[in-house]
Amino acid sequence: MTRNGADVADVVRDTIYRATLLLDDQKWEQWLDLCDDSFHYAIKSFSPEINRDMTYFQGSRKDLATMVKLLPKHNTDHSPLRRHTTVYTVDVADDGKTASAVSSFVVYQNLLDGVNSHIDAGESRLFLVGRYIDTLKLEDDQVRFIKREVRLDNRRLDKGSHWPI
Amino acid sequence: MPAKNHKQWLADPPLQPGEWVDSRVYSDPRIFEDELKNIFRRTWIPVCHESELPNLYDFRTTSIAREPIIVCRGPDNEVRAFLNVCAHRGMIIERRPSGSFLDGQPSGNPKRMTCMFHAWQYDLKGNCVYISREKEGYQDRLCKENVGLRRLRCEVKFGGFVWVSLNDNPIPLEEWCGKPFECLRKSLEAEPLEVFHYHKAIIPTNYKLWHDTNSEFYHDFMHYHNRVTGFNDAYFGRKNESFEHGHVVVGTFEVNYDKYEGFESRAALSFPYLPPNQWYMIDLFPGMNFNLRGSALRCDVVTPLAPDKVMIEFRGLGLKRDTEEERQTRVNHHNSIWGPFGRNLHEDLLGVTGQGATMLPGSEPRRILHGRRENQTIHDENGMRHYYSEWGKWMNRLPRDPAQPYLAPAAADAAE
Ligand code: FES
Ligand SMILES: [Fe+2]
Numbered sequence: 001m002t003r004n005g006a007d008v009a010d011v012v013r014d015t016i017y018r019a020t021l022l023l024d025d026q027k028w029e030q031w032l033d034l035c036d037d038s039f040h041y042a043i044k045s046f047s048p049e050i051n052r053d054m055t056y057f058q059g060s061r062k063d064l065a066t067m068v069k070l071l072p073k074h075n076t077d078h079s080p081l082r083r084h085t086t087v088y089t090v091d092v093a094d095d096g097k098t099a100s101a102v103s104s105f106v107v108y109q110n111l112l113d114g115v116n117s118h119i120d121a122g123e124s125r126l127f128l129v130g131r132y133i134d135t136l137k138l139e140d141d142q143v144r145f146i147k148r149e150v151r152l153d154n155r156r157l158d159k160g161s162h163w164p165i
Numbered sequence: 166m167p168a169k170n171h172k173q174w175l176a177d178p179p180l181q182p183g184e185w186v187d188s189r190v191y192s193d194p195r196i197f198e199d200e201l202k203n204i205f206r207r208t209w210i211p212v213c214h215e216s217e218l219p220n221l222y223d224f225r226t227t228s229i230a231r232e233p234i235i236v237c238r239g240p241d242n243e244v245r246a247f248l249n250v251c252a253h254r255g256m257i258i259e260r261r262p263s264g265s266f267l268d269g270q271p272s273g274n275p276k277r278m279t280c281m282f283h284a285w286q287y288d289l290k291g292n293c294v295y296i297s298r299e300k301e302g303y304q305d306r307l308c309k310e311n312v313g314l315r316r317l318r319c320e321v322k323f324g325g326f327v328w329v330s331l332n333d334n335p336i337p338l339e340e341w342c343g344k345p346f347e348c349l350r351k352s353l354e355a356e357p358l359e360v361f362h363y364h365k366a367i368i369p370t371n372y373k374l375w376h377d378t379n380s381e382f383y384h385d386f387m388h389y390h391n392r393v394t395g396f397n398d399a400y401f402g403r404k405n406e407s408f409e410h411g412h413v414v415v416g417t418f419e420v421n422y423d424k425y426e427g428f429e430s431r432a433a434l435s436f437p438y439l440p441p442n443q444w445y446m447i448d449l450f451p452g453m454n455f456n457l458r459g460s461a462l463r464c465d466v467v468t469p470l471a472p473d474k475v476m477i478e479f480r481g482l483g484l485k486r487d488t489e490e491e492r493q494t495r496v497n498h499h500n501s502i503w504g505p506f507g508r509n510l511h512e513d514l515l516g517v518t519g520q521g522a523t524m525l526p527g528s529e530p531r532r533i534l535h536g537r538r539e540n541q542t543i544h545d546e547n548g549m550r551h552y553y554s555e556w557g558k559w560m561n562r563l564p565r566d567p568a569q570p571y572l573a574p575a576a577a578d579a580a581e
Contacts, residue, residue: 043506049225049262050217050363050480055496057506066427073389075512114515115369116522158366159514160505 009090012099012136015143020085020105023164028068031164035061036137036144043165045130045152056152064164076162079112081127083165096138098146103132107165114159128165129153175531184536184546186553186564191371191533192524196560196567197472204451204559205230209318209338211326211453211466212236214480215244216359222266222276222289226259228468229331234317235259235278236327237266239289246319246329247291251280252312258287278314291316323455324353324482326464336410345412345447349457355437358462361496362481364505368514370521372452372467372475373556378513379446379454379465380405380413380548383537387516390508393424403543411450411555413548417443420458431459431498434491436484448548450555461499472526479503479510532565 015034022031032039042058059067087103109127111120135147150165178185190196212227213236224237226249233249235258249258258280266276266289273279277286277294286295291314299308318330320338323346328338335341346353368375378384382403385391399418406414419442422428432441436457439445447455452467462482469475481499483492502509535553539545553564557571 045364047363050360051263052361052363054362054364055493055500056362056364056504057500058497063427070389070426074508075387075389075515077511077515115518155363156365156367157505158368159518160366160507160511162506162508162511165506 008092008096008099008138011143012090012092012101012138013087015136015145016085016087016101016103016132016134019145020083024080024082026080026163028071028164029065032061032065032068034145035064035148036146037061038146039064039144039148040146041148041150041164043150043152045155047155049155056157068164071162074162077112077114077159079114080110081161081163081165082108082110082124084108085132092138099136099138099143101132101134101136103134105130105132127161128157130165175529178532178534178536180534180536182565183550183554185532185534187530187567188524188528188533189530189567190553190556190562190564191374191520192472192526192528193567194472194526196562197469199560199562200451200469201230203561204556205469206232206331207335207559208332208451209328209330209335209341211323211464212246212329213327214358214360214464214482215321215325215327216357216482216485217263218244220265220267223263224259224266224278225263225327226261227329229329230469232331233257234329236319236329237278237289240276244319244321244327245290246317246327247287248315248317250315251282251285252293252314253280253283253285256280256282258314285312287314323350324358324462341410342408342412342449345408345414345449346455348414348416349445349447349455351438352436352457353462357485358482359485359487360480360482361492362479362499362504364479366477366479366505366514367470368475368477368518368521369473370475370517371472371524372469373552374517374520374524375465375467375475375477376448376452376454376552377549378517379456380415380448380552381544381546382415383544383546384513384516387512388509390425390428390502394421394428397421401542401544405541405543405545405548407547407551411552413448413551415446415448415543415548417445420444428501431461434460434494434498436460436462448552450552451559456503458498458502461495461503463499463503473521473524479505 039061043056046053085103085105090101092099107128108124111123130152133149137144137146210229213225217225218238227234235249236246251258269275270279272281272284273286279286284297288294293309293312320328403418404416442459444458454465456463464480466478483495535546535549537546541547557564561571563569
C-alpha cells in the first residue's frame with residue numbers, strides 16, 4: 001500500500017523507531033508529540049506466580065505529560081536506558097485509518113548513579129525484555145500513536161524506573 | 166563539629182546506648198548465618214496469599230532461609246505447606262512458581278505431587294503414595310509409609326495470607342502478631358481479598374535496611390509525592406506504636422492525594438471499615454510490611470539471600486468482589502506510588518541500595534544512628550530501636566557492638 005509515494009508500513013516503522021530514539025534521549029515532550037491526544041500508554045506483564053495479567057503502570061497522554069513534568073522533582077536513577085527495538089509486523093486496517101504493529105525490544109541500562117558509580121558506572125546491564133504492541137492513527141499528513149502497550153517479560157524489576165519505557 | 170579524623174569518626178556518638186547500631190549487623194556474614202538460623206527458621210513468614218491458590222489442588226512454591234517450600238490446597242480445601250524436597254535423594258519436587266496438580270506430569274499422575282527424578286509420588290497431605298519398583302529395590306526394609314514429605318506449620322490468617330514456619334513449635338501466630346494486626350483486622354477480614362500485583366526486586370543491600378526504611382517516615386524528605394500530599398499537622402502527629410516481638414504499627418492520618426498533580430482521592434474505594442484516605446502501616450519482625458493506603462493494600466516480604474543481598478517480593482491486594490473498573494482504579498492507586506514504575510518505590514529502593522553500597526561485607530564498621538526522639542511520632546526512630554532490641558534478644562548480640570552478648574536496653578527505651 002502506498003500513499004504520497006511512501007509505503008504506509010514504512011512510515012509506521014519509522015515512527016516507532018523515531019519514538020525509540022526520543023525515549024532513549026529522554027526527549028519526553030517530543031516523544032509525546034508523536035502521540036495523539038487520545039493516546040493511552042500501559043506497561044503490562046503476566047505473572048505466573050499469581051496467575052494474573054498485571055498493569056504495572058498506565059496513563060493517558062495528559063497523565064504522562066504531567067508525570068514527565070514532575071520528574072525533576074523526584075530522586076531517580078539517572079542511568080540512561082537504551083532500547084533496541086525491532087518492528088516485526090505492521091498491519092494496516094482495511095479502512096486505512098489505523099495500523100497495529102508488534103515490535104520486540106530489549107532495554108539496556110548503562111549504569112551511571114544507580115549503585116556505587118566508582119565501580120559500576122559505565123557498565124551496561126540488561127534491564128528489560130518485552131514487546132511493544134502499538135496502534136497508530138494514519139492521517140494524510142501524519143502518523144500518531146493512539147495506544148502503546150509495553151508487554152514485559154520481567155517480573156523481577158529490581159529498582160524499577162521513573163521513566164516511560 | 167567539622168569533618169572528623171579517623172578516631173573521631175569511629176567514636177561513639179553523644180547518644181544513649183540503643184540509639185545507634187554497629188554497621189556490622191548489616192554486613193557481617195557470620196551474623197547473617199545466625200539470622201537465618203536463629204530468626205528466619207524460627208518465626209512466621211507470610212509466604213503468599215490464599216488467592217494465589219484459589220482452587221483445590223493449586224500450589225505455590227517459595228522458600229525461607231534457603232529451604233524450598235511448597236504450599237498447596239488439598240482436596241479438603243485445607244492449605245498446607247511442606248518442604249519442597251523429595252525424601253528420596255533431595256530433588257526439588259515442584260519447579261514451577263505456581264500451578265495445579267490436577268494435571269498429570271510426565272513422571273506422574275494427576276492429583277499427586279510427583280518428583281520427576283525417580284517418580285516418587287506424594288498426596289496433598291504429604292504422604293508418600295508411590296515408590297517406583299518399591300519391593301524390587303527396598304524389599305521389606307523401607308516402604309512408602311516410612312517416608313513422606315516434611316510438613317511445616319501453616320496457617321491462613323490476617324486477611325488470607327498464608328503463614329509458614331520452619332519451626333514445629335513457634336510462638337502461636339495469634340500471639341506472635343495478632344495485636345499489631347488489630348488496627349486493620351476488621352478491614353482485612355470483612356471479606357475475601359485478592360492479589361492483583363506481584364513483582365520482585367533483588368537489591369544489593371541487607372534485608373534489615375529495607376525493613377528500617379519501611380519502619381520510619383523521616384525519609385519522606387526523599388519522596389516529593391509524600392511531602393506534598395502528606396506534610397501537615399495530622400501527619401506529624403502520626404504515632405509509631407511498638408508491640409511485643411519487635412513489631413511496630415504506624416498510625417493513620419488523612420492523605421491529601423489531590424495535592425499532587427494527576428492524583429485523586431481514594432475515598433470511594435476505601436477498604437471496609439476504613440475511613441477515607443487513611444493510611445496504616447504494620448511492620449512485622451523480622452522483615453514483613455503490610456501497608457494500607459485507603460484503597461489498596463501492599464505487602465512486602467523479604468527473603469535474605471546474603472548479608473548484602475535481599476529479594477523483596479511486592480504484592481498488591483484489593484477486594485475479591487471488585488468490578489473490573491474498581492479493580493483497575495485500585496491497581497492505579499497502588500502502582501502510581503508503589504509499582505515498579507511508580508513515584509515512591511523507586512526512590513525507596515535507591516535509598517537502600519545506596520546504604521548497601523557503603524556497608525559491604527568487610528567494610529569498616531561504623532555507627533548507624535537510630536536516635537531521633539519526637540514523642541514516638543512519625544519522624545521518631547523508636548520503631549527501629551524497638552526492632553533492634555528484639556533482634557538483639559533473638560541473636561544474643563548487642564546491636565551497637567554485635568561481638569558482645571545481648572543486654573537489655575536502657576530505661577529510656579524500655580519505657581517505649
Ligand atoms: S529424588 Fe525424588 S524420586 Fe528420586
Ligand atoms: Fe518510602
